[in-house]
Amino acid sequence: MRLAKLLLSIIILTLIAIVWYQLSYSDKWERLKYPLEFKAEIASASQKYSIDPYLIAAIIYVESKFNPISESRAGAVGLMQIMPNTGIWISKKQGTEFYPADLKDPGVNIDMGTWYFNYLKHRYGSEKLALAAYNSGYKNVDRWMEESQSSNVDDIIESIPYKETRDFIMRVEKVREIYAKLYPSGFKNLHENLSIR
Numbered sequence: 001m002r003l004a005k006l007l008l009s010i011i012i013l014t015l016i017a018i019v020w021y022q023l024s025y026s027d028k029w030e031r032l033k034y035p036l037e038f039k040a041e042i043a044s045a046s047q048k049y050s051i052d053p054y055l056i057a058a059i060i061y062v063e064s065k066f067n068p069i070s071e072s073r074a075g076a077v078g079l080m081q082i083m084p085n086t087g088i089w090i091s092k093k094q095g096t097e098f099y100p101a102d103l104k105d106p107g108v109n110i111d112m113g114t115w116y117f118n119y120l121k122h123r124y125g126s127e128k129l130a131l132a133a134y135n136s137g138y139k140n141v142d143r144w145m146e147e148s149q150s151s152n153v154d155d156i157i158e159s160i161p162y163k164e165t166r167d168f169i170m171r172v173e174k175v176r177e178i179y180a181k182l183y184p185s186g187f188k189n190l191h192e193n194l195s196i197r
Contacts, residue, residue: 036183037066041107043187045114053187058176068106077103080113090116126153135168
């Protein structure tokens, strides 16, 4: 009887250890798959422009997988995949000088991309429409809104003729949730330090 209880206890403790290990390993694997780099730059820009840092991290992940020298076939550059012409326009609005090579600088790229997303969010009053415009251009979103039979944001998103843009919105939203779960205090201390400055 005692031996049976002892064996049962050992089996239960072993199962608890296995489950704990699996959960720990799962988070480690997820963190390898979804790295969070350039935290200070993301925290600074997101605070400066009042954008959720997890959203910025998600945009960066979806756009470039955190590769600061990434270049798309269309010519978009850096972490947040900014087109050079868009970079020129943003720098004029920000009152700064623009050098195309700066798009490969993580701090500059994140600041410009976050500023631009903030601009789009204010333009449309919707995060989803801002993501659509970030991916496909605001002229397309303006046209889709004009052509839509509805003023409901979800209806407009569903009517977007570009699957890539609809997928981009869904992927960014999903990855944002993943980052918030994996790094629950990822920006907390950074925001507090930035507030003190």
